[in-house]
Amino acid sequence: MKIKGKKIADISVMIAGKAGDGVLFTGNVLAKILKRQGWWVSTYRDFPSNIRGEPTNYTIRASLEKIYGQADDIDVFMAFDCGAIIDHADKIVKGGIFLCDGLGLAHVAPSRIDGRTYHIFPLRKLARENFQSELYKNMIALGALSHILDLDFRVIEGIISETFLKRKGKKIVRKNIRAVRLGCQQAKKMIEQEEIHPLVEKKDSGRLLLSGNEAIAMGSLAAGCRYFAAYPICPATEIWQWLAVVLPEYNGLVIQTEDELAALNMALGASYAGARAMTSTSGPGASLMMEAFSLAGMAEIPVVVAHVQRVGPSTGMPTKTEQSDLDQWVYGSHGEFPRIVLSPGTIEECFEFTVKAFNLAEKYQCPVILLTEQDYGQNLRTVKKFDLTKVKIDRGKLLNQEELEGIKDYRRYKFTPDGISPRALPGMKNGLHMVESNEHDQNGYRDEDSENRIRMMQKRMRKLENAAKDLIPPRVWGDRESEFGIIGFGSTFGPIQEAIAQLKDRKIRAKYMQIRTLWPFPRKKVEEFLDSCKEVFVVENNFTGQLGQLIRSQVQMPIRIKNILKYSSQAFRPQEISSQIQMAVR
Amino acid sequence: MKKEDRLEQRNPIEDLLRMDRIPHIWCPGCGIGTVLTSFAEALRKSEVDLDKIAVLSGIGCTGRVAGYVKLDSIHTTHGRAVPVATGLKLANPELKVVVFSGDGDIAGIGGNHFIHAARRNMDIMIICVNNFNYAMTGGQVAATTPRGANASTAPYGNFEYPFSLPYLAEASGATYVARWTALHLRRVTKSMQEALKKRGFSFIEVITPCVTLYARRNRLGDGLNLLKYYYEKSEIQHGADTRTLDISYQGKLIVGKFVDIEKPTFLDCMNEHLGKVLGDKYQTYGVNND
Ligand SMILES: Cc1ncc(C[n+]2csc(CCOP(=O)(O)OP(=O)(O)O)c2C)c(N)n1
Ligand code: SF4
Ligand SMILES: [Mg+2]
Numbered sequence: 001m002k003i004k005g006k007k008i009a010d011i012s013v014m015i016a017g018k019a020g021d022g023v024l025f026t027g028n029v030l031a032k033i034l035k036r037q038g039w040w041v042s043t044y045r046d047f048p049s050n051i052r053g054e055p056t057n058y059t060i061r062a063s064l065e066k067i068y069g070q071a072d073d074i075d076v077f078m079a080f081d082c083g084a085i086i087d088h089a090d091k092i093v094k095g096g097i098f099l100c101d102g103l104g105l106a107h108v109a110p111s112r113i114d115g116r117t118y119h120i121f122p123l124r125k126l127a128r129e130n131f132q133s134e135l136y137k138n139m140i141a142l143g144a145l146s147h148i149l150d151l152d153f154r155v156i157e158g159i160i161s162e163t164f165l166k167r168k169g170k171k172i173v174r175k176n177i178r179a180v181r182l183g184c185q186q187a188k189k190m191i192e193q194e195e196i197h198p199l200v201e202k203k204d205s206g207r208l209l210l211s212g213n214e215a216i217a218m219g220s221l222a223a224g225c226r227y228f229a230a231y232p233i234c235p236a237t238e239i240w241q242w243l244a245v246v247l248p249e250y251n252g253l254v255i256q257t258e259d260e261l262a263a264l265n266m267a268l269g270a271s272y273a274g275a276r277a278m279t280s281t282s283g284p285g286a287s288l289m290m291e292a293f294s295l296a297g298m299a300e301i302p303v304v305v306a307h308v309q310r311v312g313p314s315t316g317m318p319t320k321t322e323q324s325d326l327d328q329w330v331y332g333s334h335g336e337f338p339r340i341v342l343s344p345g346t347i348e349e350c351f352e353f354t355v356k357a358f359n360l361a362e363k364y365q366c367p368v369i370l371l372t373e374q375d376y377g378q379n380l381r382t383v384k385k386f387d388l389t390k391v392k393i394d395r396g397k398l399l400n401q402e403e404l405e406g407i408k409d410y411r412r413y414k415f416t417p418d419g420i421s422p423r424a425l426p427g428m429k430n431g432l433h434m435v436e437s438n439e440h441d442q443n444g445y446r447d448e449d450s451e452n453r454i455r456m457m458q459k460r461m462r463k464l465e466n467a468a469k470d471l472i473p474p475r476v477w478g479d480r481e482s483e484f485g486i487i488g489f490g491s492t493f494g495p496i497q498e499a500i501a502q503l504k505d506r507k508i509r510a511k512y513m514q515i516r517t518l519w520p521f522p523r524k525k526v527e528e529f530l531d532s533c534k535e536v537f538v539v540e541n542n543f544t545g546q547l548g549q550l551i552r553s554q555v556q557m558p559i560r561i562k563n564i565l566k567y568s569s570q571a572f573r574p575q576e577i578s579s580q581i582q583m584a585v586r
Numbered sequence: 587m588k589k590e591d592r593l594e595q596r597n598p599i600e601d602l603l604r605m606d607r608i609p610h611i612w613c614p615g616c617g618i619g620t621v622l623t624s625f626a627e628a629l630r631k632s633e634v635d636l637d638k639i640a641v642l643s644g645i646g647c648t649g650r651v652a653g654y655v656k657l658d659s660i661h662t663t664h665g666r667a668v669p670v671a672t673g674l675k676l677a678n679p680e681l682k683v684v685v686f687s688g689d690g691d692i693a694g695i696g697g698n699h700f701i702h703a704a705r706r707n708m709d710i711m712i713i714c715v716n717n718f719n720y721a722m723t724g725g726q727v728a729a730t731t732p733r734g735a736n737a738s739t740a741p742y743g744n745f746e747y748p749f750s751l752p753y754l755a756e757a758s759g760a761t762y763v764a765r766w767t768a769l770h771l772r773r774v775t776k777s778m779q780e781a782l783k784k785r786g787f788s789f790i791e792v793i794t795p796c797v798t799l800y801a802r803r804n805r806l807g808d809g810l811n812l813l814k815y816y817y818e819k820s821e822i823q824h825g826a827d828t829r830t831l832d833i834s835y836q837g838k839l840i841v842g843k844f845v846d847i848e849k850p851t852f853l854d855c856m857n858e859h860l861g862k863v864l865g866d867k868y869q870t871y872g873v874n875n876d
Contacts, residue, residue, distance in 0.1 A: 227677050248860045251869040253676055258702040262669035265662070265699075269673020272660060273681070277673065295663050426640040426658035426674070427681050434653065435660040437645070445607060446653055446661070 008197055009064045012071045013145060016057035016088060017080030019048055022138040026078075027058035028380070029142060029159060034062040035209045035382050036155045038202025042494070043380045044070040046570065049234060049318040055087060062199065068346055068381065069494025072575040075197055076148055078141050080123065092116055097195050099144055099187075101137070117195050126182060136179040143183020148191065150198035156180055208383050212350040212376040215383070216306050217242035219354025220278050222391045225304070226252035227270035227277040229263045231285055234318040235374040236308040239280040260285035264292035268301050272435060274398070274425040276358050280306040282374075283325055284315065290333040293367055297337025299435045300413070300421070300460065302361035302396075306354070306370040308377040311569045320569035321374035323490055323541040329369045330519045330550060336457075338464045340368040341519040342472060345493030347381045349516070353472065355391050360470060363396035364463045365420060371518065373541070375491040375571040397422045404431045411442040415455060419462030464520050472516040474525050482509035484585055485533035487526070487561075489515040489547055491571055492539045498574035499581065506582060515547065521554040536561045537581055543567045599626035602636070604656045611650060615809030617768035617794030618648050618715055624771050625686065625713065626655070628778035639682045640674060642667040644691035646722045647796070648715040651686040665696030668703050671710045679853060679872035682711070682782060689716040689730040693749050697729065704758035704787045706852040711781045711788045714751060717796035725799030734835040736803050753828040755789040756845050762788030763828065763845035767816040768795060770841060777843060786851050793839060806836075 013030065017023045027043060035041045039062035048054035061071055073093035079085055079100040092098065094115040102120035121144060123137035130136070139160075146156055160180065161173045210218075217239045220228070228247065230240045244254045257263040263279040270277035281289060286307050296303050309325045311317035329341045340360050344353040353370060361368040399422050404410060407422070412433040414421040421442075424431030434444035439456060441447040447456075478486075478500045488496050496512050503510050513529045515522065530536060530551075538548040538561050545563035552559070564580050566572055603626060612618050629636070636657060643652035645664035652659040662670045667685045675683040685692075692700050692714045703710065719737055720726040727737035730751065731744045752763045762784045764777040774792055781788035795801060795812035806812060820839040831840050850858065853872055860868050 227673065229673065248864060248871075249867050249869060251871060253856070253871055255672075255676065257669065258698050261666065262672075262699055262702070265666040265669035266673035266676075269670035269675075270677035271673070272670070273674045273677035275677035277677065291663055292666065295666070299660070425678075426660075427638055427678055429637055432656065432658060434658075436653075437661050437663050445604075446650075 008199055010061070010067070010071065011063075011076065011149070011197055011199065012059055012061040012074045013076040013078065013149070014057055014059045014074045014088060014091070015078045015141070016055070016084035018052070019050060019054050019056045020052035021056070021080045022135075023056050023058050023080070026138040026142055027060050029163060030145060031060045031209060031380055032159045033151055033155050034060065034199075035207065036159060036204045037152055037199065038204055039063065039199065039382070040066045041209060041380065041382045042067045042069060044375075044571065045379055047319045055084060057084065057088065064200075064202075066382075067494065068497060069375070069491070069571060070573055071498075072573045076145065078145060080137065080141075085118075097148060097191070097197070099141075119190055121186070121190070126186065127179070130182055131175065131179060136176070139176045139179035140183035140186070143180035143185075144187035146180060147184045147187035148196050150196060206385065208385060209380050210347050210383055211238060211378050211380050212344070212347050212372050213238035213308060213378060214242050215347045215350035216280070216354045216370060216372070217246075218386065219351040220304070220358070221246060221250065222351075222386075222388060223276060223355040223358040224393055225276045225278050225358060226250065227267065227275040228252070228254045228279070229257050229266035229270070229277070230279045230281065231257050231260045231263050233282045233285045235310055235378045236280040236282050236306065238378065239306055239308075260288035261292065264289040264303070264305065265295075267303050268292060268296055268299070271301050271303050272426065276362075278304040278306065280308065282308050282310045282318075283312045283328075286325060286328055293339070294333040294335055294337060295437050296367040297333075297339060297460070298335070298437055298439075300365040301435070302365050303367050304354070304357045304361055304370065305367065306372065309371065309373045317569050319374065321491065321541065321571050322567065322569065323373060323492075324543070324546065324567075326371065326489075326518060326542075326546040326550065329371060336461070338364065338366045338460055339519060340364065340366060340464070340467075340471070340517070341371055342368065343371050343489040343516055343518050345490055345514050345516065347376060347383045348386070350376070351386050353516075356472065359392070359394040359396075362398060363394055363420070363470065364467060365396065365423060366463065371490065373491045396420070399424050399428075399431070401428055404428055412444045413440060413442045413456070413459070415442060415459055418466065419459045467520060468522070471520065471522070474516055474522050474529070475514045476511060476529065477514065478511035479504075479509040480511055482511050483532075483534035484508065484510040484581065485529060485536040486510055486512040486539055486577070486581070487515065487529070487536060487547065487551065488512070488539040489518060492541065495572035495574045495577055496539055499577035502574055502578040503581060506578075508582060508585060510581065518547075518550070521550060523554050523556070526551060527555050527557055530555060530557065530559050535585060537564050537584070538562070539564045539572065539577055541566055541571065599623060599630060602626040602629055602656055603654055607654055610654055612647065613798045615795065615797040616647070617717070617792075617796070617809070618651070620768050620771060621713065621715055621774065621792050621794060622651055622654060624774040625778055627775045628782060631775070632779050632782045634682060634782060638680055639684065642671045642674070642683065642685045644687040644696060646688035646691050646720070647717075648686065648688035649691060649722070665691050665694070665699065667691065668696055668699040668710070668712070672703055672708050675708065675710055676853070679709075683709075685710060685712045687712075687714060688721070689714055689718070689751070690720040690728045693751055693754065694720075694729045701754065701758040704755055704760045704789070707759055707761060707787050707849055707855075709785050709787070709851040709853065711784070712790070713778070714789065714791050715794045716751065716791050717794050717800055719796060719800045721796045721799050725796070725803055732833050732835040732837070735800070738799075738803070748833065750828070750831045750833065751791045752789070752831050752844050756828045759787065760789045760845060761786035761847050761849050764789070764843040765791040765793070765831065765841050767793040767820055767839060767841060769813050769816040769820065780843075780846070786849055
């Protein structure tokens with residue numbers, strides 16, 4: 001927000017229009033420019049699930065400090081049509097500025113309401129008159145924003161040629177740069193100096209601008225995943241699109257399956273053959289995967305599923321965010337079997353946890369779920385370059401040919417103290433074995449004897465009993481001495497951090513526990529945290545408070561927790577958390 | 587008896603079966619065991635490297651096959667043997683991958699996987715035991731039950747149109763399609779030998795008696811009676827148009843090898859296409875690049 005006399009340290013620009021207007025494109029170019037100028041960037045998209053026609057908006061936030069989500073307010077608003085103003089006026093901060101294409105109302109004078117300035121900015125008209133095509137409205141809008149934000153023109157030129165040169169050629173690059181200049185000049189003419197929001201210039205720090213989906217794709221490549229099978233679904237498909245481009249260069253394979261039943265079953269087939277294999281999906285696809293999820297548990301086949309949550313139930317709202325599928329993976333499918341459910345909260349964690357997921361899957365020979373959300377799955381954030389030297393690959397008890405030859409009477413499901421049996425692959429010599437979805441004996445032969453059943457159940461379930469040392473522990477943030485605690489998972493990470501800062505300004509100290517492994521549930525750590533708090537708030541993007549329920553069912557002490565819930569299809573804004581806590585504790 | 591004599595007398599296919607699992611669970615007179623014997627015979631005659639064969643089954647009476655072959659095998663869930671086989675084949679193209687399962691498994695619950703694997707010309711071999719019903723669960727109507735036949739879930743007789751599996755397979759893109767009955771064991775073995783050598787999606791349907799359910803429910807007598815029906819009503823027509831292979835209740839059974847063509851497989855197509863588009867950047871898949 002702009003504070004008079006102070007340099008801007010944090011700004012949010014919303015670009016709004018109708019689906020098909022190029023809102024995402026314009027916003028992404030702006031995000032790249034801001035990132036290149038050294039700012040930490042976080043974007044937030046609010047798109048309908050159809051391709052054309054419905055209102056859509058995209059917010060690009062930049063800060064001098066690292067940010068993990070959207071801010072409470074919008075400072076600069078660029079609208080391709082007037083309808084967007086009506087929808088979002090309440091989010092524009094005092095002192096903020098509106099630009100709107102006006103759709104033929106080009107003669108209306110600028111007006112000032114509540115310290116906010118409104119300008120009619122005839123984007124389409126300028127585009128038509130100067131470039132004979134309305135397409136150029138996007139770059140003209142970018143030009144106007146470049147004036148308001150006082151962006152570095154050399155950076156803009158650089159990004160535009162990177163964006164267009166390869167696909168469209170030099171001529172188009174020049175034309176687009178001219179359009180940006182035109183927008184900038186027009187804005188200079190109509191916008192007064194005191195209305196602009198100049199950003200301080202910093203140096204590009206070699207950071208990346210990435211979505212969580214891309215980070216998961218990168219993580220899986222780094223982890224050695226070479227087999228990816230999936231069925232298209234919003235908002236998970238980017239994982240696959242990234243891998244589809246890259247895997248062919250790494251002797252890997254990507255296949256589009258006939259449905260999600262096939263997707264997880266194929267990944268299991270590939271993993272059974274020894275490949276590191278993965279699939280990705282969202283709610284409806286995850287429902288179809290439940291059957292194979294259980295097979296992975298019974299047959300003890302490692303596999304990684306990335307689930308990017310969207311709004312349910314049923315088809316719900318495919319492009320919007322929610323945290324309502326925790327129960328699906330923690331409790332889901334038939335029978336009881338070990339599973340691991342990880343919940344990254346940041347883009348960096350998307351990468352790290354993906355690598356970890358493949359190691360855990362092979363070490364414990366069980367399915368591992370990476371549960372993320374549309375919010376940071378599709379939105380972009382600035383991140384430091386990933387440290388590839390930290391990527392370690394652990395294939396667990398996977399036998400090589402030599403080891404296998406040293407074993408007399410190889411048994412795929414041999415009883416071992418830790419429950420994990422050495423794993424041979426089909427095609428290996430001296431490793432003849434059977435993998436069974438029915439209950440089986442140590443050889444893998446179907447066996448319905450009760451005695452054996454008990455021992456096999458215990459063997460499988462024992463695998464995760466001592467896994468705590470390998471799992472990703474919860475992390476505590478904020479003021480550790482405070483008596484107000486907040487617990488959350490996934491995308492609430494950013495807004496909770498900012499809510500804690502807001503509470504601090506209001507003289508309320510709070511701490512926050514980020515749960516990063518949902519299952520096996522980190523009971524001890526959570527109990528310690530609960531024990532150290534007078535009051536605890538569990539923040540979740542769902543209706544029923546699934547994390548709250550999970551905590552209640554797992555901890556072995558009397559507790560009182562309050563849920564702060566949001567299920568509007570939008571991610572939390574910090575203020576929505578801080579104000580509820582403030583009200584409750586005062 | 588001396589040990590050597592015993593060895594000599596041992597059925598040569600015993601090496602290919604998990605004899606410690608025998609006796610098997612199939613009813614006396616059931617045809618599944620004979621199809622399995624043909625398969626073992628085909629393996630023996632083909633002299634394939636047994637370490638490089640994997641057998642997959644779904645769930646059902648036929649699905650139990652995966653537990654009796656002395657090969658790397660996986661007993662998957664109902665209908666999902668084909669996608670698991672696809673993943674297995676693609677992750678280790680060196681393996682010969684064989685799916686051995688029932689009609690309900692392959693063409694009912696797994697029908698979508700079946701047609702898509704054929705469409706992709708996935709290099710896998712499918713042996714489908716068609717006993718005209720869902721046997722394991724008690725003789726329910728299947729996607730292959732002839733019209734007029736009785737089933738536990740069609741107590742007044744089946745009125746739905748059944749699939750003709752060879753037609754479905756060919757139309758979906760299979761490169762090898764044959765149909766036999768449990769009576770034609772030598773021919774079944776030969777077809778299996780051919781399919782084991784084949785690169786591409788091969789499909790062998792074997793019409794097989796289910797004495798306990800299908801036959802009893804329809805008062806068709808015992809296994810022998812069904813074999814007699816196969817004998818009387820089957821007609822070998824190699825290369826027959828697969829559109830003409832519908833089966834009516836106790837009606838004519840046209841058998842034979844209908845399709846045997848060469849066509850690049852999924853991996854051939856992928857390697858060719860991506861190699862062309864990506865040039866040097868492309869690492870030919872399935873070839874050891876170390
Ligand atoms: C998802 C699912 N639904 C239902 C079943 C129950 N089920 C087991 S076998 C079977 C039918 C098997 O029929 P078919 O594939 O023709 O094999 P057959 O027993 O006739 O050899 C069914 C419905 C199951 N195991 N899984
Ligand atoms: S029920 Fe039918 S198919 Fe199953 S074993 Fe018995 S005869 Fe064979
Ligand atoms: Mg059947």
